[in-house]
Every structure is written in structure tokens, then in C-alpha cells.
Amino acid sequence: MKQNLKILVVDDFSTMRRIVKNLLNELGFSDISEADDGKTALPMLQNGNFDFVVTDWNMPGMPGIELLRHIRADERLKTIPVLMVTAEAQREQIIEAAKAGVSGYIVKPFTGQTLKEKLEKIFERYAQAA
Amino acid sequence: MxxxxxxxxxxxxxxxxxxxxxxxxxxxxxxxxxxxxxxxxxxxxxxxxxxxxxxxxxxxxxxxxxxxxxxxxEGDSRWNALASELPDAGARLDHVLRLTEQAAHRTLDLVDESQLHLVTLGSCGQTIASTRARLTMAAGASPALAQLAADLQGAEQALSHSHGQLRGKFSELAMAQEYQDLSGQLLKRVTNVIREVERELMKLLSQRSGTQERPPVADKGLEGPVVPGLEKAGAVSGQDDADALLAMFM
Missing domain, CATH: 1.10.287 (Helix Hairpins)
Structure with a gap:
């Protein structure tokens, strides 16, 4: 995995942002920023040259699914991999996220191993597409 | 009624x-x-x-x-009592949410601080390893020094094993704080329900007394975390199920 990636972690719960950040640190990523919902995240993405987004779904302001749609609709952002890490386990929501172009979907509660596997899988897919 | x-x-x-x-x-x-x-x-x-x-x-x-x-x-004071108790119930749950958040952050702080000690332990292990290597070289034909080097190697291995174990345990400890996000989301949902009931009740009581107040429409979009015993039919059974579903669209 390319460890010099610039990653944005979006979650309204500061505890979860910290946990995801710690896990990413353990996997060797150190350039990590945080946002507490899609509304805060979007301008950061538009101005920040981010390579990867890890986002929750259920957030006040702008939920993760809307952030994902904005990213996919933005010419400069649309290729950024977006990994959704959420407690939303409804099949229809996973399908909605897939249709909106999500790169990976992790259902909370999750383990560090799951996060590692999903990241590897996404990078693998993007490397093949490149 | x-x-x-x-x-x-x-x-x-x-x-x-x-x-x-x-x-x-x-x-x-x-x-x-x-x-x-x-x-x-x-x-x-x-x-x-x-x-x-x-x-x-x-x-x-x-x-x-x-x-x-x-x-x-009319005349049933329990409705008024209920209307006045609901804000308290909401405030208490907000307080529980803050307490669990503080507790989770405190635990994560302690894990972060412990990481520094783990780094120190790791470098101590390296010092012991290099000292033992030098001792083995210097021992030559001295059985006493060779025994010292062997003892040191035992301690070095035990230290390395414990260091690895501690790293793993601290990582799990940090991961276990995930409960705060999940329980927090559930608490927020319950608080929202309480606030909604409170608004509706206030509206009902104010209509009875002749004043009008329009309550905001509640957002009922997402299901939130799966609660054992209250699973909805459409929920996936776990990460594997979610992966299989996602794979159909990739």
C-alpha cells in the first residue's frame, strides 16, 4: 500500500474519527485529516488534494451518501476512492451506496483487520484500473 | 379516554x-x-x-x-407532568452520551500515552540484544560469561514477546472504544424520539389551551445501528453479507 496518501476521515463522532485515524496510523498512513460531516469535508476535498476518503453515513448537516454523490459529480474529485464505514446495515442502503459509486463498505462494529483488507482491495482495484 | x-x-x-x-x-x-x-x-x-x-x-x-x-x-395532570419530565429524560441521555464520549477519549489518551512506553520498551529490547551479542563475542572460553549471555537472551526473548503482546492488546483496547460511537448513535435516536414526543405533546397541550405551535418534521430516514432483538428484515447479517451484496455492483 502507498503509505504517503493524503486521507480524509469524516465522522460526526470524534471517538470514531480517532479510532479510524489510529488504525490508519498503525497501517503506516500519517497524512490524515478529519471532518465532522460532509458539509465540512467537501470544501476540504475541493481545496486539499486528498487521495482517499473514509466516511460515515449518518451525520448531521450532510450525510456520507450525499458527500459521496458530490464527490462523484465533481470533475476533479470523482476518481477519489471513498470507503464508507457505517452502522447502517440495511441492504437497500448498501445498494444505494454501491449505485452512488462507493469503493468499499464496512459495517460497524468492525476490526482493524477488516479495514486493512478493504483498503488493500480498493488499492488493488484502482491499480488495475490505472 | x-x-x-x-x-x-x-x-x-x-x-x-x-x-x-x-x-x-x-x-x-x-x-x-x-x-x-x-x-x-x-x-x-x-x-x-x-x-x-x-x-x-x-x-x-x-x-x-x-x-x-x-x-x-382535560383535568388529567399526568399529561402536564409527562410533558415536564420529557425534557429531563432527554437531558439525562445527552449527559450519558457526553460521559461515554469523555470515557472513550480518556481511554484513547491512556492508550496513546502507553504507546510512548511501548516505544521505550522496544528500544530497551534492541539495547539488550546488542549487549548480549557483544557479551557472547567477549565471552570466548569463559563459561560464566557465556551463561550470562544465555540468561540475557532468555530475558530478551521474553521482553520481545511481551512487547508484541502489549502492542496488540493496546490496539484492541483502542478499537473497543468503538462502542461509544455505536451506543452514542442509539442514544441520539432515543433522545430524538423523546424530543419528538415532547414536541407533539406540547403541541397537543397548547392546542388545548388555545395557542398554536408548529413542530418541525422529524427525520426518519436511516435505521442506524442494528440492535439485537430489534433487527429489521432488510439488514445484512454481517460484513461478509455486506461484501457479497456490494460485489454485485462492482
């Missing part, structure tokens, strides 16, 4: 209504058979008007029933 009963037609009245409807339909059939389109259209209009009248009669009955419910609430 028990004495408020919904309005239903009695069997005799229902029978009479059916007979009347049948008569009207026969009239309409006859008009059609005789080619009297104007009469048929008029009868049809009558029928539709009657249906609308029935709808408005039911609305009127519902309004009457509601008035009866409000009347039954």
Missing part, C-alpha cells in the same frame, strides 16, 4: 345503505340500456357526490372523536 369509540355503521343501517346503492345502480343500468346518457351522467354524479359526502362525514366524526379525546385529557 376509554369511553371514546370509533363510529361504525350498525348492521341495519348498512343493509339499508346497500339496498339504496343497489337501487341507484339499477337506475343507472336502465338509463344506459335506454341510451339516456344525460340521465346516466346525472346518476353517476349523484353517486360520486354521495361518496364525497361520506368521506366528509367520516372526517367530521374523526374530528368529533379527537375533541372527545382532548376533553378526556
Amino acid at each position: 376509554d369511553d371514546v369509540k370509533p363510529s361504525v355503521l350498525k348492521p341495519e343501517a348498512e343493509q339499508a345503505a346497500r339496498a339504496e346503492l343497489l337501487g341507484r345502480l339499477k337506475d343507472m343500468t336502465l338509463a344506459l340500456e335506454q341510451g339516456d346518457d344525460a340521465l346516466f351522467a346525472e346518476r353517476l354524479q349523484d353517486l360520486l357526490r354521495r361518496r364525497e359526502d361520506g368521506f366528509f362525514t367520516r372526517i367530521a366524526q374523526l374530528t368529533q372523536d379527537l375533541r372527545a379525546v382532548f376533553a378526556a385529557m
Whole structure:
């Protein structure tokens, strides 16, 4: 995995942002920023040259699914991999996220191993597409 | 409130209504058979008007029933007590949310601080390893020094094993704080329900006293974390299930 990636972690719960950040640190990523919902995240993405987004779904302001749609609709952002890490386990929501172009979907509660596997899988897919 | 009963037609009245409807339909059939389109259209209009009248009669009955419910609430102080207790319940849950958040952050702080000690332990292990290597070289033919080097190697291995174990345990400890996000989301949902009930109740009570207040519409979009025993039919059974579903769209 390319460890010099610039990653944005979006979650309204500061505890979860910290946990995801710690896990990413353990996997060797150190350039990590945080946002507490899609509304805060979007301008950061538009101005920040981010390579990867890890986002929750259920957030006040702008939920993760809307952030994902904005990213996919933005010419400069649309290729950024977006990994959704959420407690939303409804099949229809996973399908909605897939249709909106999500790169990976992790259902909370999750383990560090799951996060590692999903990241590897996404990078693998993007490397093949490149 | 028990004495408020919904309005239903009695069997005799229902029978009479059916007979009347049948008569009207026969009239309409006859008009059609005789080619009297104007009469048929008029009868049809009558029928539709009657249906609308029935709808408005039911609305009127519902309004009457509601008035009866409000009347039954009059003088029952429990409603006012409930309305005043609900904000407290919401505030208490908010407090629980803050407490769990603080506890989770405190745990994560302690894990972060412990990481520094782990780094120190790691570098101590490296120092012991290099010292042992030098000692082994210097021991030469001295059995006493060779024994010291062997003892040191035992300690070095035990230190390395414990260091690895501690790293793993601290990582799990940090990961276990995930509960705060999940329980927090559930608490927020319950708090929202309480606030919604409170708003509706306040609205009801204020309408009774003659003042109007429009409550905001609650967001009921997402299901949130799966609660054991309260699983919805559409939820995936775990990460593997979610992966399989996602794979169908990739």
C-alpha cells in the first residue's frame, strides 16, 4: 500500500474519527485529516488534494451518501476512492451506496483487520484500473 | 379516554345503505340500456357526490372523536407532568452520551500515552540484544560469561514477546472504544424520539389551551445501528453479507 496518501476521515463522532485515524496510523498512513460531516469535508476535498476518503453515513448537516454523490459529480474529485464505514446495515442502503459509486463498505462494529483488507482491495482495484 | 369509540355503521343501517346503492345502480343500468346518457351522467354524479359526502362525514366524526379525546385529557395532570419530565429524560441521555464520549477519549489518551512506553520498551529490547551479542563475542572460553549471555537472551526473548503482546492488546483496547460511537448513535435516536414526543405533546397541550405551535418534521430516514432483538428484515447479517451484496455492483 502507498503509505504517503493524503486521507480524509469524516465522522460526526470524534471517538470514531480517532479510532479510524489510529488504525490508519498503525497501517503506516500519517497524512490524515478529519471532518465532522460532509458539509465540512467537501470544501476540504475541493481545496486539499486528498487521495482517499473514509466516511460515515449518518451525520448531521450532510450525510456520507450525499458527500459521496458530490464527490462523484465533481470533475476533479470523482476518481477519489471513498470507503464508507457505517452502522447502517440495511441492504437497500448498501445498494444505494454501491449505485452512488462507493469503493468499499464496512459495517460497524468492525476490526482493524477488516479495514486493512478493504483498503488493500480498493488499492488493488484502482491499480488495475490505472 | 376509554369511553371514546370509533363510529361504525350498525348492521341495519348498512343493509339499508346497500339496498339504496343497489337501487341507484339499477337506475343507472336502465338509463344506459335506454341510451339516456344525460340521465346516466346525472346518476353517476349523484353517486360520486354521495361518496364525497361520506368521506366528509367520516372526517367530521374523526374530528368529533379527537375533541372527545382532548376533553378526556382535560383535568388529567399526568399529561402536564409527562410533558415536564420529557425534557429531563432527554437531558439525562445527552449527559450519558457526553460521559461515554469523555470515557472513550480518556481511554484513547491512556492508550496513546502507553504507546510512548511501548516505544521505550522496544528500544530497551534492541539495547539488550546488542549487549548480549557483544557479551557472547567477549565471552570466548569463559563459561560464566557465556551463561550470562544465555540468561540475557532468555530475558530478551521474553521482553520481545511481551512487547508484541502489549502492542496488540493496546490496539484492541483502542478499537473497543468503538462502542461509544455505536451506543452514542442509539442514544441520539432515543433522545430524538423523546424530543419528538415532547414536541407533539406540547403541541397537543397548547392546542388545548388555545395557542398554536408548529413542530418541525422529524427525520426518519436511516435505521442506524442494528440492535439485537430489534433487527429489521432488510439488514445484512454481517460484513461478509455486506461484501457479497456490494460485489454485485462492482
